[in-house]
Amino acid sequence: MKRSRVPALLTLGVIAFLFAPLVVLVVNSFNASRFGGEWDGFTWGWYEKLWEADEVWESLGVTLKIALSASLASMLLGTLAACALHGFRSWLQGVHSMLVTLPLVMPDILMGMSLLALFVVTGVETGLATIWIAHVTFCLSFVTMVVLGRLQDFDFTLLDAARDLGATRAQAVRKILLPLLLPGVLAGGLLAFTLSVDDYVITFFVSGPGTTTLPLRVASMMRTSRSLPVINALSTLLIAGTFLIAALSFRLQRRA
Amino acid sequence: MRGARHRSGEWLITLPSLAWLGVFFVIPAALVVVTAFRPADLHGGVAAGWTLENIETLRDPAWLPILWRTLWLSAATTVVCVALALPVAFQMARVGPRLRQFLLLLVVVPFLSNFLIRIFAWKSLLHPEGVLTKVLVSLHLAPEDALLLNNAGAVLLVMIYTQLPFAILPLYAAAEKFDFHLLDAARDLGAGPCRAFMKVFVPGVRRGILSAVVMVFVCSLGQYVIPQFVGGASDEMLGNKIQQRVFADRNLPQASALAAALMAAVLLPMLVVAAWQRFGRKEGAA
Structure with a gap:
């Protein structure tokens, strides 16, 4: 037909x-x-101007520092969370699953606002550490979902086979589960990295006076028309970077 | 003995993420609700004592236009996004695996590109000196002095643009599981392509539609950056007011009252959906 x-x-x-x-x-x-x-x-003029814009590269440094450390922490927390959600069926996991899913549907402004309220009430100075905490919090759920998807495809009889062949529980986890799970964990980490580099709204709420991440810098550049074409150049580089990371992440998730 | 070890193992791997989300997600959200009932102090902080004043100011009729605008912009964004995403998800699920991966990559890249950059791209496109204005004027589709920027239309357009992948991805996930033989059967029985799409495919992916609607609507409700950059002074949404209360007025309790109202607005549709799904599952099992 x-x-x-x-x-x-x-x-x-x-x-x-x-x-x-x-x-x-x-x-x-x-x-x-x-x-x-x-x-x-x-x-090439706008790229030359971008190259000379020291404040942009400085904020890129801040962004990379936060994105790397936040994605590492959320990879660790998210992988553990996914293992718990996949391995057990109990009321605890019911609560756990709800807590992991809710941040995915919480509007950014509410997450930023509530973390700011926490830091104001507890008297914590906003800065690098508070941005890191916020980023780990919203990346955690995404990493968990990606790793959980990977775990659902994992053949758990492989672990039993390893045990039957004389491996200890720890050995089976280290030599079988972790290597097979690694692509999923890395894909989750890459997603966390891109989300962290990208985030503007939540970061805006929890950043301090001295800490300007790249999106915060772009926002302030957007307000002054003088630097507009330089943003084009910067955006081109960022889009190219996003394309590379997305393609890499696809490759990782597909390789079974 | 084994059971006890099992339990402690479960707690051991659950506790890190559970504790993290408890401290940095649940407690802060609860804190916002509590702060809504606190008076403000003069230094942008929260004073001791309790008050209903913040909540009462929400009853000011001046809020109604902002509330209305927030709702209609979110609803319109949701409807357009889902309507556009349905045929895309349909098409993606029907093509071969290689092309499908490529299409998925094409949808994901704009979604992962920096949010501000996407807004900036539209801001320069819609600018009076930008490409779109020039093209429309040269085709005589718009007057010389057309202003495409700083109006509600621009806000809606950019909201649709940024939310579209949020609709495509869950719908694609649902369409991937849809049995396309049902569609062929409908066609064999004499249904036209449009009728088969509406009567067989759309009901078949209704769960995907539901998650797309919730995702897009909820994310749109909290939007403030798009109205700030491409909207005019009269296009502000609830989020803009929250942001202004925090950073311009330095009144955290007032902002919290607004945020708590928004939180209720977000949780309500989700609870309805959760209840509906539970009810639906029971119905399906019976």
């Missing part, structure tokens, strides 16, 4: 809609025109 072409065309349209603004952004990062309404000739 002849299939309708409408869904395929609509899909193409939606993908074009998703990418058009990003393509214009990338093209304009090489455009000499300030507002990008028309093509004024090719230039």
Whole structure:
């Protein structure tokens, strides 16, 4: 029977809609025109300006520091959580599962606002540490979901086989479970990393005066029209980075 | 003996994440509700004692337009996103595995690209000197002095843009499990493609639709960055008011009262959905 072409065309349209603004952004990062309404000739100028913008690289450093440490911590916590959720059926896991899922549907502004309330009431100075805590909190649930998906595909009879062949429980976990689970954990970690690099709303609430992450920097650049084309250049680099990380993460999740 | 070890093992691996979420998710959320009943002090902190004043100010009719705007923008975003995502999810589930992976990557990349960058991209597209304005003017589709930016339409457009992947991903997950033979059967029995899509595919992925609706609607309710950057002064949402109470007025209890109201607005649809799903499962089992 002849299939309708409408869904395929609509899909193409939606993908074009998703990418058009990003393509214009990338093209304009090489455009000499300030507002990008028309093509004024090719230039590397905005990238040179970006290269000289020390404050951008400084905030990139802050962002990477937080993203790396927050994704490591959430990988550890999330993997343990996924093992617990997958391995046991009890009231405890019922509560646990609800706690892990709720942050996924909590609007960012509420999470940022409530963490700020916690830090204000307990008198904790906002800064690098409070941003790290916030990032671990929202990454944790995402890592758990990714690892849990991986665990559901895992053949647990392999562990029994290892035990039958004389491995201790610890050996079986270390030599069988961990290597097979690792791609899922890494994919979760990559997701956590991208989410942490990306986050603006929650970070805005819990950051201190001295700690400016990259999204906070971009937001302040967006308010001054002087640096607009430089954001195009920066965005192009960030989109390229996102594409690489997403492709890598896909590869990790597919390799069974 | 073995049972006891089993229990302690469960607690051991559950405790780290449970404790973390307890301290940094549950307690802060509860704190917001408590702070809503506290008076503010002059230094942007929370004073001792209790008050109903913050809650009472929510009854000010001046809130109604903001509340209404927040609701209609979120509802419109949800409807458009789900309507666009349904055929996309349908198509993605029907193509071969390689193309499917590629399409999934195409959907995920804009979703993972920096949120602010996506807003910035639209801000420069819609700018009076930007590409879109120039194109529309040259095609005589818009007047010379068209202002595409700083209005509710721009806010809605960018909200749809940023939320669309949130609708596509759960719908795709549901469509992947859908048995497409049912669709062929409907066609064999004489249904047109459109009718088969609406009467067989759409009901078949209703759980996916439900999670897409909840995801998009709930995330939209708390939105404030998009109205801030592409909206005008009269396009503010509830989130903008929370943000202003915290950072401009430095009045945490007032902000908490608003946040608590938003939290209730978020939890309510989720509870309804959870109850409905539980009821639905029982019905299905019977």
